[in-house]
Amino acid sequence: MFRKGGKSTSMNHGGRRRVVTEFDDGGEMIEEYDLKTDELLLRKRRGRTVLGKDEEWEYLTGEAPRTFSPDVGILAESSVNPTWQRSQDTPQSFVWRVRNLPYPIETYQVTCDHGDQKIVIRTTNKKFYKRFDVPELKVLKLSLQDDALSYDWKNNTLIVQYKKPREVIKAELEEKVETQQLRLKRAPEDGDVDCKQQ
Template sequence: MAVQSWIDVLRLSKKTALIHDGIRKIHYLFPDGKEMAEEYDLKTDELIVRKWRHKSTLGGQSSWQVEVGEPPNFAASLDSDGIKESLSNPVFMRKDTKNSFQWRIRNLPYPRDVFSVSVVPSDRCIVIKTSNKKYYKKFSIPDLDRSQLPLDGSALSFTHANNTLIISYKKPNEILTLEQELLKELKKVKGADEGDVDCKTQ
């Protein structure tokens, strides 16, 4: 089964855990040299961050690509004192809940009825359009791709408030089961506490 094969890939990866400030940080190293880093809230078990890094063609490391969590340039721009023009540009980020994949796009000041959000099954993606032609975005759900699950238009919904478009996609049962299995696996990985330099690897 496809879902099983992704959990097997995760089980076979080399995992290192670190507990820090109420967050469980997991680093995965895959046989092909790819790396994945995740952060979970210890109290709620919710995924806060997931990012990927690949070996570059010259054998070096590429920079981290954020799949879930704040985009790095957005966090950096919040810290700066100077007002940057980019702060008014739309900021796209994914922040999941227990039962849904969720994306937030900040700085979209148009009314809700301007937006159209739809699934394009043939392209395996979700498309956001505005009737005023001011915004267009096409994105996939990597979790569904990895588990080879189809996209379902009825799982999709969206709201708009405070200049932010919030898109939710209800997680299919296969994904919920997979996440539960993975969480059990991750809790078995011995996590070093902050200050322990030697992270135990499974």
């Protein structure tokens, strides 16, 4: 679903299978799968600006690495601030987590904004607010459904789930078959070098 219109290559690196897809418009996407379980661990993509500069990576699944270095800067984000991320999806649901939210479950309101097609998280005490879309639904031009959205709160973490529609599950199965075909072509391992003898 995300790779359509691109050319994909695969290689194994550090216990993960990395699939790199390059698109005609200069954009690229990187996916990483666990070699043993074949679970998607990371999916990030970026495009190009009109002038040809690479845009920042957009993390669709997985967490962006922390980039603070004490050698470069003296300010760092507080470790007690809420952090939002798309975590590892289940076969039936998309999953997001907001860590460092110490308020009881009654404080949270998680709704669908049908006008903008975004999921909205807000707290009644006005301490946290977040709007985000579901890229898979945008790609397939599907609308958000209120009954597919649910949430729970445990260990100071708000867990938001959105049940995958049939169309998404079908597209993911097709993508999995494509990934399996890439795997059947022997993926180069770390240290493999293409040396042609003369």
